Amino acid sequence: MNDVVSAVINPRSRGRHPQLNSHGELHHLLTIEGLPRAIIERILTTADSFINVAAREVKNVPLLRGKSVFNLFFENSTRTRTTFEIAARRLSADVFNLDIMRSSAAKGESLLDTIDNLTAMQADMFVVRHATSGAPYLIAQHASQTAPHVHVVNAGDGRHAHPTQGLLDMYTIRHYKKDFRNLTVAIVGDILHSRVARSDIHALTTLGVPEVRAVGPLTLLPAGLEQMGVRVCTKLDEGIRDADVIIMLRLQNERMRGALLPSAQEYFANYGLTPERLAHAKPDVIVMHPGPMNRGVEIDSRVADGAAAVILPQVTFGIAVRMAVLSIVASSPKMQ
Amino acid sequence: MLELDAETIYRTLLTRAREAYAGEDLKLVGVHTGGVWLAERLRRDLRIDAPVGILDVSFYRDDFDRSGLKPDVRPSQIVFEVADSHILLVDDVLASGRTVRAAMNEIFDYGRPACIDLAVLIDRGGRELPVAASIVGATIEVPPDVLVVLTRDDDDRLHLTMETRGE
Amino acid sequence: MNIAITGGRIVDPASGLDADGGLYIAGNRIAGIGSAPDGFKADRTLDAKGAVVAPGLVDLCARLREPGSEGALKVEMRAALAGGVTGVVCPPDTDPPLDEPGLVRMLRQRSRESAGARTYPLGALTVQLKGEVLAEIQTLAETGCVAFMQTGSLPHDNGMLLQAMRYARTFDLPLWLRPVEDTLAGSGVAAAGPVAGRLGLPSIPVVAETVALHTIFELQRATGARVHVCRLSSAAGVEALRQAKREGLPVTADVAIHHVHLIDVDIGFFDAAYRLDPPLRAQRDRDAIVAGLADGTIDAICSDHAPLSVEEKLLPFGEAEPGASALETLLPLTLKWAKENGITMVQALAKVTSRAAEILGEDTGRLAVGAKADVVVFDPAAHWQVTPESLRSAGKTTPYLGYELQGRARYTLVGGDVRYEAAGSR
Numbered sequence: 001m002n003d004v005v006s007a008v009i010n011p012r013s014r015g016r017h018p019q020l021n022s023h024g025e026l027h028h029l030l031t032i033e034g035l036p037r038a039i040i041e042r043i044l045t046t047a048d049s050f051i052n053v054a055a056r057e058v059k060n061v062p063l064l065r066g067k068s069v070f071n072l073f074f075e076n077s078t079r080t081r082t083t084f085e086i087a088a089r090r091l092s093a094d095v096f097n098l099d100i101m102r103s104s105a106a107k108g109e110s111l112l113d114t115i116d117n118l119t120a121m122q123a124d125m126f127v128v129r130h131a132t133s134g135a136p137y138l139i140a141q142h143a144s145q146t147a148p149h150v151h152v153v154n155a156g157d158g159r160h161a162h163p164t165q166g167l168l169d170m171y172t173i174r175h176y177k178k179d180f181r182n183l184t185v186a187i188v189g190d191i192l193h194s195r196v197a198r199s200d201i202h203a204l205t206t207l208g209v210p211e212v213r214a215v216g217p218l219t220l221l222p223a224g225l226e227q228m229g230v231r232v233c234t235k236l237d238e239g240i241r242d243a244d245v246i247i248m249l250r251l252q253n254e255r256m257r258g259a260l261l262p263s264a265q266e267y268f269a270n271y272g273l274t275p276e277r278l279a280h281a282k283p284d285v286i287v288m289h290p291g292p293m294n295r296g297v298e299i300d301s302r303v304a305d306g307a308a309a310v311i312l313p314q315v316t317f318g319i320a321v322r323m324a325v326l327s328i329v330a331s332s333p334k335m336q
Numbered sequence: 337m338l339e340l341d342a343e344t345i346y347r348t349l350l351t352r353a354r355e356a357y358a359g360e361d362l363k364l365v366g367v368h369t370g371g372v373w374l375a376e377r378l379r380r381d382l383r384i385d386a387p388v389g390i391l392d393v394s395f396y397r398d399d400f401d402r403s404g405l406k407p408d409v410r411p412s413q414i415v416f417e418v419a420d421s422h423i424l425l426v427d428d429v430l431a432s433g434r435t436v437r438a439a440m441n442e443i444f445d446y447g448r449p450a451c452i453d454l455a456v457l458i459d460r461g462g463r464e465l466p467v468a469a470s471i472v473g474a475t476i477e478v479p480p481d482v483l484v485v486l487t488r489d490d491d492d493r494l495h496l497t498m499e500t501r502g503e
Numbered sequence: 504m505n506i507a508i509t510g511g512r513i514v515d516p517a518s519g520l521d522a523d524g525g526l527y528i529a530g531n532r533i534a535g536i537g538s539a540p541d542g543f544k545a546d547r548t549l550d551a552k553g554a555v556v557a558p559g560l561v562d563l564c565a566r567l568r569e570p571g572s573e574g575a576l577k578v579e580m581r582a583a584l585a586g587g588v589t590g591v592v593c594p595p596d597t598d599p600p601l602d603e604p605g606l607v608r609m610l611r612q613r614s615r616e617s618a619g620a621r622t623y624p625l626g627a628l629t630v631q632l633k634g635e636v637l638a639e640i641q642t643l644a645e646t647g648c649v650a651f652m653q654t655g656s657l658p659h660d661n662g663m664l665l666q667a668m669r670y671a672r673t674f675d676l677p678l679w680l681r682p683v684e685d686t687l688a689g690s691g692v693a694a695a696g697p698v699a700g701r702l703g704l705p706s707i708p709v710v711a712e713t714v715a716l717h718t719i720f721e722l723q724r725a726t727g728a729r730v731h732v733c734r735l736s737s738a739a740g741v742e743a744l745r746q747a748k749r750e751g752l753p754v755t756a757d758v759a760i761h762h763v764h765l766i767d768v769d770i771g772f773f774d775a776a777y778r779l780d781p782p783l784r785a786q787r788d789r790d791a792i793v794a795g796l797a798d799g800t801i802d803a804i805c806s807d808h809a810p811l812s813v814e815e816k817l818l819p820f821g822e823a824e825p826g827a828s829a830l831e832t833l834l835p836l837t838l839k840w841a842k843e844n845g846i847t848m849v850q851a852l853a854k855v856t857s858r859a860a861e862i863l864g865e866d867t868g869r870l871a872v873g874a875k876a877d878v879v880v881f882d883p884a885a886h887w888q889v890t891p892e893s894l895r896s897a898g899k900t901t902p903y904l905g906y907e908l909q910g911r912a913r914y915t916l917v918g919g920d921v922r923y924e925a926a927g928s929r
Contacts, residue, residue: 018772025404033701042407049392052411058445061395063405112817132819133703134773142817158821160703198703223706224697327395331404 018140027332028140028152029325031161032202040206043324044171050320053090063327064093067124071097072114073155074130079291080155083315084127084164087322093125111135112142119143125151125330133158133195148335153325159193165290166199168321170207172314173245176286180204184211186233186240186281188271189249189298190220192260196290197249205229215239216271219260236271243281248273248289251298264297274300278308286310340474342486342494345457346374349473350381353424353455356471357382363421365389367439368410370428370486373494374457378426389414389423389443396438418447424470428486430456433467458484458496504546505529506919507539508880511551515558516853517869526556528876531918536870549914549921551880557852559589559620559877559915561859561868563757564733565808565830567591567622568897569613570606571598575897579810579830580619582896584923586831587879587912590860590867591620592805595627596654602627602638604646611647618922621877623863625652625679628667634658637667641674649863650731651676656683657715661722668728677729680719682740683781687711692821694736694782698767704821707782712740720747723754731862732756735801736781738791745800755862756800758792759807760829760836765789765902775816775823776902779807793844796854803859804840806833810898828898831889835910836903838883848883876919885911 019028019035026039053061069088073081081097088095100114109117115126126143128136136154143150156162170180177183185204191197191214204212205228214225215233225232233239240246251267261267273287287299287308295301303309363386366375375388394409425439436454443449453470460478478484483499508526513536515521520536527535527543534540565583568575583591593610595601601610607624614622626648630636635658640651651671657680658664671678691707693699699706712735719730720743735741735758747754761779766789770777777783795801809826816823829836833855841851860868867877888907891899915923 046405046409049395049409049411052413053395056446060445062441063395063400110814110817111819130819132821134821135819137773138775138817138819157819158703159705195703198701222700223695224700227697228701327405331400333401333404 018137018144021332021335025332026329027335028136029163029329030136030140030152030154032163032166032199032206033161035163035202035206037206039328040167040170040203043167043321043328044174046324046328047171047317047320050323051317054316054320060090060092062092064088064091064330067093067330068122069093069095069125069127069326070118070123071095072100072126072128073098074100074128074135075156077129077156080129083318084155084322087319087326088127090319091323091326093326111138115139115142116146119147119150123150125153125326127153127155128157129155130157133160144335149333151329151332153329156195159195159198161199162195163199164318164322164325165196166203167325168314168318169196169200169247169288169290170203171317171321172288172310173286175313175317176310177244180207180209183209183244184213184242185209185245185247186213186215186243187247187249188215188236188239188273190252191216191225191249192220192222193252194249200247201228201230213239213243217261236273236277237280240277240281243285246273246281246285246287248287248299250290250292251294264294268297272296272298272300273303275302275306278303288314290314340458340476340484340496340498342457342496345473345496346377346494349374349455349457349471350378352471353378353382356453357424360422363389363416363423365391365414365423365425365439365443367425367427367435368392370457371426373486373488374428374455375426378424378455386416389416391439391442393435393438393442396441398434398438412442414443414446418443418449420448420450423449423452424455425452426455428457429484430454430459430467430469430472431462433463433465436467437465457486460484504919505534505544506547506549506916506921507543507545508549508551508556508878508914511554511556511880513537513556513870514848514852515870516849517558517857518871519849520870521847521849526870526878528878528916528919531876531920533870533872533874533876536872547921549880551913553884554880554882554913555848556870556878556880558856558860558868558870559879559917560587560834560855561590561863562588562808562830562833562855563592563803563805563859563862564594564759565591565806566596566810567593568810569597569610570601575810576613577617577619578895578897579808580614580617582830582894583620584915584917585895585912586806587834587881587915588806588830589620589877589879589915589917590623590865592623592625592649592863594654595625595652596632600627600632601625601648602630602632602643604639604642607643607646607648618920620917621867623649623865625650627651628653628678629658629663634660635663637663637670640671640676644674644676649865650679652679652733654681656681656685656688657718659685661718664718665722665725668722668726668730672726672728675729677731679731679733681733682712682715682719682735684711684715684718687714692778692782693770694767694784696767696785698770702770702773702820709737709739709784712737712781713743716740716743716747720752720754723752727753729753734759734762734781734807735792735795736762736784736788738788741791741795741800745795745798748800755802757803757805757859758796758801760804760833761807761827761902762789762792763796763804763840764836769902770820773820774902775818775820776827776900776904778816778820778823778825779827780825793840796840797844797846802854802862804833804837804854805859806830808896808898810896811900813899816900827901828894828896829901830896831894832901832903832908834881834912835908838910839908876916878914878916879912880914881910881912883910885909887911
């Protein structure tokens with residue numbers, strides 16, 4: 001018996017990311033981690049075209065005409081769902097919003113049974129938001145086996161990823177700062193529980209931002225940030241010193257379990273972005289926030305409404321970026 | 337192989353444009369990329385004020401299901417008022433007519449023009465839709481596997497080359 | 504019935520024997536090792552050419568799902584025998600939990616009827632396994648429970664645990680405990696570290712294990728109770744155990760076979776097959792486990808078998824049930840560990856036979872004249888692919904699904920009775 005044959009054969013194709021098809025095209029958008037830089041850049045460039053479309057009287061293009069997009073939001077979010085709906089409608093797709101809370105899932109139908117039923121109703125694309133990290137992967141894997149033409153776009157899963165938010169944050173930075181390669185970007189707040197932070201970090205490092213900092217108390221910083229290419233700071237002033245971009249995260253009350261923070265007041269005193277603290281950053285710094293903001297908790301109103309804040313433009317960019325994502329993902333005919 | 341002199345053919349197109357549209361308040365819209373170069377030349381030579389409209393047409397093509405979105409989409413932009421305007425749509429090569437259909441659909445999403453005329457440098461035939469050019473630089477016959485490509489050099493001179501598909 | 508097992512390589516970790524020869528069984532006991540006893544006439548001869556003849560595996564943790572699922576025990580027993588396992592320790596987290604003598608008796612009865620592996624039931628340490636009120640452990644011991652376990656984590660109430668240890672010490676009953684401090688483990692589903700950080704999975708810090716271990720050791724110092732630590736996962740945990748043993752505390756420990764091989768990175772793209780309890784930790788933790796097995800700090804390897812349905816795993820990682828089907832992969836994975844780390848067959852098999860039996864204090868896990876004839880004859884080089892079809896267990900979910908493994912039982916005998924024969928054997 002040949003000993004060489006005894007090597008364990010791993011049948012799973014670890015090489016290819018489950019969001020890419022066998023030609024390397026983006027078939028699903030599950031996470032920014034591992035997304036080739038060229039694809040990120042293509043999404044940003046395509047979004048430019050959609051910004052121009054939004055400036056027209058007729059804000060629609062016929063690209064996804066006849067396609068059915070199902071919004072599956074297992075976790076409430078009016079703003080994200082609305083922007084995805086607008087994006088899909090502007091691509092002329094038919095959009096269906098599933099109120100999962102009240103429907104089948106509540107009756108005990110399993111996640112994958114729900115997906116199978118919708119696929120049988122000619123769904124072409126699922127935009128999924130779920131409270132558990134990894135749920136869109138399960139859906140994408142199942143779809144790849146049973147309905148390889150179906151696309152899955154992750155609208156936020158647990159603490160893991162919010163790729164379209166990460167992409168629109170990059171679009172925003174590119175709009176104001178042009179070149180990623182000489183920026184200092186600080187992400188401030190509850191990074192432990194934040195899918196936006198993780199997606200931003202992966203996008204920034206992939207696009208070549210040399211200095212990415214995570215700022216917050218030790219109780220809100222996850223393990224492994226250094227391995228992701230991030231410098232950890234526990235003092236705000238040091239963290240935002242000479243920053244070109246500051247991304248403020250919402251302090252997520254609903255996600256915190258246990259004694260991670262004594263109070264919102266103490267948090268604001270140490271990590272709240274006020275005009276005085278903002279002075280430590282570069283004079284032309286931009287301040288971003290994925291929304292919704294907790295004024296007086298993570299950000300002072302004077303900063304939120306001030307010249308450095310680009311929070312409202314982020315919303316416009318968000319629609320264009322999502323239109324780009326839906327278009328590019330829909331371009332891949334099937335998984336295999 | 338047939339020798340095509342782009343500059344000569346352009347001058348023919350320009351002459352025909354002057355004859356057809358003398359005194360008209362014409363607005364030029366070019367289809368990326370060759371059509372835009374031609375539209376810019378015509379704008380200069382016909383002394384038209386309004387900036388050239390630029391169309392990418394990627395979002396209006398009829399082959400999305402087969403080929404997906406093309407990799408290098410660029411923004412379309414028309415800054416003049418399309419409603420009630422007389423538009424001259426400009427493209428480099430007219431073949432099946434599908435690009436022109438897509439371009440017209442895109443123009444209509446900017447507004448309702450009074451009328452649209454089509455100017456092409458080369459009509460190579462092979463229509464799959466009922467589309468006709470209003471003015472043409474040259475009509476040629478080439479085998480279906482040959483691509484006719486317009487390029488522009490660093491001195492802004494236009495050139496036509498033929499490439500066999502798949503090279 | 505007299506059985507002769509001939510032509511094989513006899514490996515007996517208890518005595519250190521590793522030599523070619525025959526094994527001779529009379530009735531339910533071993534009658535001869537090496538050469539046949541005088542006047543021995545075999546009623547049946549088993550061909551062990553090319554195979555290893557070893558004590559049947561003693562698995563310190565395998566869930567048979569009874570009480571709970573009617574008929575499940577029979578199926579899992581077939582899986583055990585196919586895996587070369589002749590003795591199974593059943594944890595008490597059944598449905599209902601094993602906190603009543605009647606349930607223990609029923610389990611032992613069903614087990615006898617199934618003609619499968621021997622069962623060594625663990626009684627529940629607390630009523631309904633709630634961790635609040637001590638169960639009637641002395642009565643349960645008389646009904647056949649070999650030890651008493653609190654599953655999931657240490658009881659929240661240290662006062663209660665202290666008294667439980669004192670009481671158990673009264674009757675010299677061992678306690679089997681999971682070294683998990685509940686409030687530190689929280690709602691974690693993966694080991695704290697860069698992988699959980701990247702994947703956004705709620706995490707379980709190492710201190711959940713070390714604080715629990717130190718609590719156990721302190722209470723042992725105070726009571727003298729015997730404790731078996733179930734399922735170590737961390738380097739720090741192994742080191743704490745090493746110190747405790749050096750000190751002479753009456754403590755033993757096991758590790759699940761998956762933690763000997765796999766690490767957190769293997770979770771990949773949220774593969775729920777890797778959702779295990781305790782969670783898979785980092786490379787240095789696995790290396791410490793391997794070192795702990797080599798120097799005897801960790802006494803035994805168990806399968807931690809959990810036959811789950813496909814639906815229980817077809818859920819997002821954090822919602823999936825932890826566990827894997829492992830009765831049939833215990834042997835090949837133990838051999839794989841041995842091969843990859845230069846461990847001899849004798850040393851390796853000790854972790855799943857003699858040492859495990861010693862921890863239980865039961866007469867099994869060794870080949871000796873007069874000992875119970877619990878034997879496995881296995882082909883160490885036989886390749887087989889792990890598929891839903893090749894697994895006999897009702898549990899088809901395992902990280903090794905699709906893998907090709909080496910090592911497969913040819914015959915499994917319990918008390919001299921050939922209860923499993925691989926297809927194509929004579």
